[in-house]
Amino acid sequence: MQKKKPAAPRLNIYLPDPSVRRRIKAAATEQDISASEYCVRAILAHLEQEQQTVSPEQERAQRLRSAVEQARRFREATFQDQVFSVSSAELIREVRENEEVR
Structure with missing residues (x-):
């Protein structure tokens, strides 16, 4: 059968x-x-x-991932393994305060 x-x-x-x-x-x-x-x-x-x-949301996420990766590569190439004792937030605050004084 x-x-x-x-x-x-x-x-x-x-x-x-x-x-x-x-x-x-x-x-x-x-x-x-x-x-x-x-x-x-x-x-x-x-x-x-x-x-x-690709949806607009997916495109935006891809651009953000790419920007973060570029920033990482720049940091590694420029600063390598250096550790900074100064806070970036503090530096930005100082620059803003100096701009307000002008």
């Missing part, structure tokens, strides 16, 4: 216009594939493109 091959997952799509169906079938015929295969390829390509698209 042979086992039946499991059915492939299905997705029904309702098209807004009969001309869309005709365009899909024509494009699939040009590529010598079924309309179903054409749609699968188009959907997968679209999903892949969406994954490559």
